[in-house]
Amino acid sequence: MNIAIIKYNAGNVASVMYALDRIGAKYTWTDDEKIIKSADKVIFPGVGEASTAMAYLKEKGLDQLIPTLKQPVLATCIGMQLLCKHSEENDTECMGVFDVNIQRFQSNAVKIPHVGWNSIKAQGENDLMKGLNEWEYVYFVHSFYAPVYQDTSAVCDYIQPFSAMLQKDNFFAAQFHAEISGKVGQKIIQNFLDL
Amino acid sequence: MLTKRIIPCLDIKEGRTVKGTNFVDLRDAGDPVELGAFYAENGADELVFLDITATIDNRKTLVELVKQVARQVNIPFTVGGGIGSIEDVSALLHAGADKVSINSSAVRRPGLVDELALQFGSQCIIVAIDTRFVDGIDWVHTHGGRNITPIKTIEWAKEVEQRGAGEILLTSMDTDGTKAGFANQLTAEISSNSSIPIIASGGAGTMEDFYDVFTLGKADAGLAASIFHFKEIEINALKNYLAKKGIPMRI
Secondary structure: OOEEEEOOOOOOOHHHHHHHHHHOOOEEEEOOHHHHHHOOEEEEOOOOOHHHHHHHHHHOOHHHHHHHOOOOEEEEOHHHHHOOOEEOOOOEEOOOOOOOEEEEOOOOOOOOOEEEEEEEEEOOOOOOOOOOOOEEEEEEEEOEEOOOOOOEEEEEEEOEEEEEEEEEOOEEEEOOOHHHOHHHHHHHHHHHHHO | OOOOEEEEEEEEEOOEEOOOOOOOOOOOOOOHHHHHHHHHHOOOOOEEEEEOOOOHHHHHHHHHHHHHHHHHOOOOEEEEOOOOOHHHHHHHHHOOOOEEEEOHHHHHOOHHHHHHHHHHOHHHEEEEEEEEEEOOEEEEEEOOOOEEEEEEHHHHHHHHHHHOOOEEEEEEOOOOOOOOOOOHHHHHHHHHOOOOOEEEEOOOOOHHHHHHHHHOOOOOEEEEOHHHHOOOOOHHHHHHHHHHOOOOOOO
């Protein structure tokens, strides 16, 4: 199988590559349109800030390419947020695969960012949590979130319920870091590769 | 529910785990990769690797070690010890570390925290604070707690948060090694005034000490070394104990 990891300016993807190594999957880290288009699976990872990440994707034309991909795409963390319609983080227009707006957590009572292991629960159609328990713990680090809406495929609770995962057609997204979420994260990645 | 985290800390010297360990079931308890993987399999929520030699010669060894750990370990891990520049951090993150921890270098040049947060994101920058109570006040110390600074711990914690630290690793030199419990009062004061997670370190001797640091100390995570290495406390047993007492834990 031919996996493309999208190369852009959002953070460090070493953990994602090592997670794929542990599973024994081969991948290419690339921003080349042809390679991305012809891959069997595409992973769109990222840690970073929305507006600078979107600016870079636009410069490379990747903002046009990504929403048109037909193979299974897995977006994580900022990757997931960039697939939504708009982000409150520096008022950023995103790619709009998922018809939902990213908001900032607001609370005087609990800490922001949301950092650590929290439980998620599958909801509706969720192909990536197959073979897992109804509730599982995964590792989060984020200050912005997607509210729960029709494409939410797993819910987490922090301040209020929010989308831990989204799923629509060939697009799969996780707010948490599956690559460092222990055996649960490994199973989620494996399920994506098995699609 | 967001859980409290239990973090074993491995001290590394020239690529090997120091402080003897009591893991008879490991082939080589001095191998940080094997020990780290063992902890990841047995309930640890995160790992911290602290390079206690941290000379330039050892940097390459450390980067190699980080690569091996990253290949084996599927939970977040932090690397600390002697990190003083953007280049150091870049090398460690690219090798697969999820976070880095800086200490004396941030005290020497506080702007480093801003630079690292801007370059790599706050989520991967932990500022470690070594503190000691002297003449009625908690002061920041450097160089493994040997040197006192004119900086008050409470104020430094606020400052590093404002500069972009993603988490604070607070080690009390007063309790470290005593096994008499964490510095709960100071930890609580810092945690209450902070929006970023506080990892408490120093003084863990019993399971109850962890209960206290999460309740009285308001810590988000508890870190310890020897009690885990010598199997005085097993992490899974500790987490079950805490969960039974109502502390949210990933079991």
